[in-house]
Amino acid sequence: MACKKVETLTDLWAENGILTKDEYNSIIAHIKSCRDCSLKYSHLMPFINRDVNNHFTAGTLPEKDILSIQKYTGFHLTGSINPPIDSIMDNVLNAQNRFNRNRRLHRVMSAAAAVVIIFLSSIFLFSYIQNSKTEVLVKFSLTAPEARSVSVVGDFNNWQPSPLIPEGSGKNGIWELRIKLKKGRVYTYNFLIDGKTWIPDPASPIKVKDDFGGESSLIHI
Amino acid sequence: MLILLGVRLKQNHKQSDLEIVNKTLQGDTAAFKIIIERYRDYLYRTALAFLGNPEDAEDALQEIFINVYRYLGTFRLGMEFRPWIYTTALNHLKKIYRKKKKNLKFSARENEMLESLPDNSKGADPQILAEKRDTEAAVLRAVHLLQEDLRVVVTLYYLNEMSTREISEILNLGIENIKSRLYRARKILKKILKKNKTGL
CATH class of the missing domain: 1.20.5 (Single alpha-helices involved in coiled-coils or other helix-helix interfaces)
Structure with a gap:
């Protein structure tokens, strides 16, 4: 086989990854006798052998030739x-x-x-x-004998009326309610009489103007 | 004793990977040794082609088996074991390669490279043996010089003799993609190996 033919076959292999066994064997036969082609292609033969014989080893070549050409074909995965x-x-x-x-x-x-x-x-x-x-029980108290209902509204109950209860038999007109409040704070509140009249606590010495033109009482606990 | 050993070896040979994995998972740690026996050489060559020098390849091989043993519980029985172990190995090799990329070089000490390859041709002509091992080193060097996506496919297809179907499973890529990479790789390998031998 001419060197040119080996070149063509190896190109064919690179292009398609396919060669026939006869073509493969003819390359082996050639490079055994041609030093130039041996130098060029011997290291490529394990790859070609894998595509032709499905092994990265000498594969299906005649047994007597295996040892002599195994230098061209390469890998044995033992040892x-x-x-x-x-x-x-x-x-x-x-x-x-x-x-x-x-x-x-x-x-x-x-x-x-x-x-x-x-x-x-x-x-x-x-x-x-x-x-x-640290919460303390605070007693809210208002004397209002004429009132039919008294509530306390403040920032501690989100300005929602908490009704006071008449003390004793209710004859003395004193309304009372005990609420737990946390220590260390200042609270603002009013009494709400009969559900319509807002007044500050007459017993509280500290009062502030509210946003509606009236007054609210302050208490510091 | 020899008969027993023979029977044992025969049994090992007969056992499928899945049976061995099952035994290992049930606490028979010695069974894992058969996995090492079966895959050590293939994975070593894969590591050598991937990382390019024996020291890193040996370390990687050891670490791969440690990982395989540790995460064997995540392997789902009923699946094929070979793709799983190669996926584990390749993930580890890619991690090492990317981590050490700047420092990794194909072993300049050719003798060391050659010594690290198996010698299984006892009694063969020393010259032939030397040339065969020279071929192995040249092949591994050429594979190592390929870019990573081609190197992975070439390592699996040529060095480990896997089918394109198996490779597509491991890499989660289409078979046409694998074939295209092999085509590109063959062209480059031919150039590298020709140049390497002739100095062209």
């Missing part, structure tokens, strides 16, 4: 390479043990973190409950 199988296995198991230890440690740390969070939450909750004890 000893590093690291050895036992060593890989040992490292796999050691790595897995380390991983498991770390995972256990991670779980312990997560559990510890959860305990800390619960503890801190408890402190927060306790503090909240404690704070609730």
Whole structure:
């Protein structure tokens, strides 16, 4: 076979990835006797062999020729390479043990973190409950014998009337209501008589102008 | 004893990958050794072609098996194992390659490269053996010089003798795409290997 033909066949292979076995064998036969083509194509032969014979090895060539041409065809996937199988296995198991230890440690740390969070939450909750004890019971009281109803309205109840109740038998005209309010704040409020008349608390010494031309009482607890 | 060993070897040979995976998952850690035996050489060559030098390839091989063992629980029984293990291996190799890209070079120490390849031709003509191993090193070097998308496909198709269907499963690409990459790769490989040998 002429060198030109080998060139054409290898081009054909590069183009299509296909050669017949006869074409492949003819290339092998040629490069065994042609030094130039051997230099050019011997390293390409494992690839061509894979496409022709479905193996990256000598494949279907006659047994007596395999040894002599295997230098052209390449790979045999056996033999000893590093690291050895036992060593890989040992490292796999050691790595897995380390991983498991770390995972256990991670779980312990997560559990510890959860305990800390619960503890801190408890402190927060306790503090909240404690704070609730800083509320005080405030008695709103108004003497209004003529009134049929008295309510207290203020910023502590969003200006929604909270009705006062007549004290005792109701004959003395005193209306009262006890409301829990938080300490440390200033509240603004009025009394509402018969659902229509707004007045400030006559007993409160501090009063401020409201937005409607009237007055509201202030109380600091 | 020898008979027992023979039976054991025969059993190992008969067992499918899925049976071995199942055994490993059920706590038979020794079964995993058969997986290593079956895939070590293929994955080593894949790593060598991908990373270009024996030290990185050996480290990567070790790490690949550690990952495979650790995440074996995520393998769904009923699927094929070979695509799964190669997907795991390629993901790891790509990660290493991208991380070390600047520092990775094909081993300048050719002797070291050659020494790292299997020697299974005991009794063969030393000259033929030397040339065969020279071919292996040249092939791996050429594959390593390909750009990443071509290198992956060539490594799987030629070095691991996978079908285009299998490769398309592993890479989640269409078969025509794989064939197109192989076409481009063949053209480049021919140029590289010709130039390498003749100095053209």
